Amino acid sequence: SVHLVWFRNDLRVTDNKALFNACQDKQAQVHALFTVTPEQWKTHNMALSCQAFIHNALLDLSISLAKLNIPLTIVISDTYSNAADKVAEYCQQHQATALFFNHQYALNEQRRDEKVTELLKNKTTVYAYHDNVFIPPGNVVTQQGEMYKVFTPFRNAFLRLFFSQNNASLPIPEIRTHQKAVSPLKAPLFSLENTSLPSFISTEEEALKRLKQFCYESVPHYAKWRDIPAVDGTSRLSPYLSIGLLSIRQCFNRLYQTEPDFLENNTSGAFVWFNELIWREFYQHLIVANPNLCKHIAFQLWTEKINWRNNQDEFNAWTQGATGFPIIDAAMRQLNQTGWMHNRLRMLTASFLIKDLLIDWRWGERYFMSQLIDGDFASNNGGWQWAASTGTDAVPYFRIFNPTTQGRKFDPDGEFIRHWLPELANVPNRYIHTPHEWAAKTNNSLDYPLPIVDHAKARIRAIESYEEAKK
Ligand code: FAD
Structure with a gap:
């Protein structure tokens, strides 16, 4: 059987649910794919610095995947709709038995995923995972089953659910010893107008290093320093979280390992930082509950x-x-x-x-x-x-x-x-x-x-x- 992993904003091999699950069948041939969608990115106003960051993260990903003998293919298509067609074609050409991906929550991304699922119906099984958030959107709700309209009650309900579930990070999948060796991809993977990235190195290793250093050195002072822009008091992990060079569970687990008692003191730096991760979660859940937000319509x-x-x-x-x-x-x-x-x-x-x-x-x-x-x-x-x-x-x-x-x-x-x-x-x-x-x-x-x-x-x-x- 052939398993295709469609990477999006989850450009890492560690703690990646789609990749990990695709590799569970030891006999399957696992392939990986990423779709570059310049027209769609333009419509979304994606920054050139972000495109360059993704480009370099893909180079790093191809090295990590090559170590596992998993080939990565970069497919260029204009729009998301086009990308769905191309992924379906790839599945057909390679007789993929299953497609694996991690959900993205904005409207156009969801529509793209609905389209590919429809195209593959009765041919390729689609497995989609909630990997980019702690808890799948739609689960942290009021007694009436509605999304919270205010952060604090959302957080309280979130915390109750969060600590009743397993939040462990997944390991890197094992080397696919029965798959052919592959070479990492060479730059350029797609055309780029801007490749200068002064302050952010796009590798998984760098993300983990920053996270570790931040948790040990800066978290204790976070509550005090996070509002002072002249001080390097915040993690600067946002670029890594946005394209998934780092997972949200890795953030929690590293924090918990460094400060196991942090939940007992809600003024501690660790708690205040975790609170920011919950704000991120809140906004992800919010766009799922209110798709009009994705059309830039005001909530009020x-x-x-x-x-x-x-x-x-x-x-x-x-x-x-x-x-x-x-x-x-x-x-x-x-x-x-x-x-x-x-x-x-x-x-x-x-x-x-x-x-x-x-x-x-x-x-x-x-x-x-x-x-x-x-x-x-x-x-x-x-x-x-x-x-x-x-x-x-x-x-x-x-x-x-x-x-x-x-x-x-x-x-x-x-x-x-x-x-x-x-x-x-x-x-x-x-x-x-x-x-x-x-x-x-x-x-x-x-x-x-x-x-x-x-x-x-x-x-x-x-x-x-x-x-x-x-x-
Ligand atoms: P830290 O203080 O170390 O926080 C850790 C992580 O928590 C961040 O990396 C981020 O993932 C998350 N986080 C922190 N604060 C927030 C918040 N207020 N809302 C949601 N998540 C948060 N963040 C983005 O990641 N992308 C954006 O496009 C973005 N646009 C913003 C626009 C406006 C007008 C405002 C007010 C905030 C925006 N934020 C955005 C949130 C926040 O400013 C950044 O996440 C944060 O500055 C990133 O720096 P850091 O990684 O050092 O954060």
């Missing part, structure tokens, strides 16, 4: 009536890190240059775009996706709808971050700002969040834009717009 429907200003020049200033608000601009430059942005800054920059500039959150959602190396539909949409007060338990619309005071709070000495805005290097700490004040007082000239909005006025304008929509 009344917010669809907001009259956005959508000023293109102001949007451009925001994308370029030229708003005149140092913390916002430094954050946007971090995103543009590295493909990653600190969580606290994602919240601030999103809030600034939506509330201060009154620009539709979907513009920001799309722009983030086009830059993020860790771009993940559910988390990105969840984060944007949170900031826009259009989401589940989003920030209330009348609580609006002040970018200057937030900057003072989370980057008090401007260390982060100076790193990304060298033009402000000489501004004293006291004025780093209001550099033009200093320039005016001292007769210095600054090569840095004036603030593009008056925050106090913009705040009132935003509240009024939301209230108008709510009427």
Whole structure:
């Protein structure tokens, strides 16, 4: 028999349910396949850095699979629909008896999987696994059987279920001694516009190394340092989790091994970090329960009536890190240059775009996706709808971050700002969040834009717009 494993955002050999199960039959010939879908990726605004990250992860995967004697084929097709056809063709050509894959939860991905399942009906058995989350979506529900609309009760119900199930990670499958030896693939696997990846090495080994180091060294300080962007206080594992170079169970198991008592103290760094993994879980479950989210429709429907200003020049200033608000601009430059942005800054920059500039959150959602190396539909949409007060338990619309005071709070000495805005290097700490004040007082000239909005006025304008929509 021939077993085909269709890899997607699970580019690893360790703790991969689809791969592990495909290898359970010792006699089966196991093949692996990945579909590159440039048109679909464009429609999803996938960042070039993310595409390059996937490319290099596939090279690493092909090495790991070659060690098991499993051949990996890269198939180029435009769209998901096309990919489903190609996978079905592959199954037919190689007389695959079974297809194995791990679920993806966004709508287009689900439709692709329904299509391939339909095409293979009565020919190839399809086995699909819930691998990308701790608990399959649809299982953490209220007594009425509905998805939670608020995070905390979701988390409580999640924890009860989570600790009643087996969360062990699966090992790497054994070498397929009866399969022919294969060579790893050679670059390039598909055409790439951008191959420079300054800060993230795309291998499984690197992901595990980072996880281990983070759990030993940083988790104890996580609660304290995770909000300070100048400090490397978070795991930076998001790119690895997004494309599955690392599994969510590996994260939990490593954490649990390092700090076995962490659940007893909900202010410990370990608990706070686990809580973030549950936020990830929450957003994955949410898009399954509310497929409209995948169509970029607001969770709170009344917010669809907001009259956005959508000023293109102001949007451009925001994308370029030229708003005149140092913390916002430094954050946007971090995103543009590295493909990653600190969580606290994602919240601030999103809030600034939506509330201060009154620009539709979907513009920001799309722009983030086009830059993020860790771009993940559910988390990105969840984060944007949170900031826009259009989401589940989003920030209330009348609580609006002040970018200057937030900057003072989370980057008090401007260390982060100076790193990304060298033009402000000489501004004293006291004025780093209001550099033009200093320039005016001292007769210095600054090569840095004036603030593009008056925050106090913009705040009132935003509240009024939301209230108008709510009427
Ligand atoms: P850590 O603090 O080490 O957290 C560990 C892991 O938990 C992360 O890697 C991530 O998988 C998960 N996580 C942490 N915070 C959140 C959260 N608020 N929501 C969901 N999962 C979380 N995360 C993405 O992975 N992809 C995105 O496209 C994305 N877009 C976002 C957009 C906005 C507007 C906001 C506010 C948040 C977004 N996030 C996104 C969530 C969060 O900012 C990142 O996951 C986090 O900054 C990644 O850094 P880290 O790995 O060091 O996180």
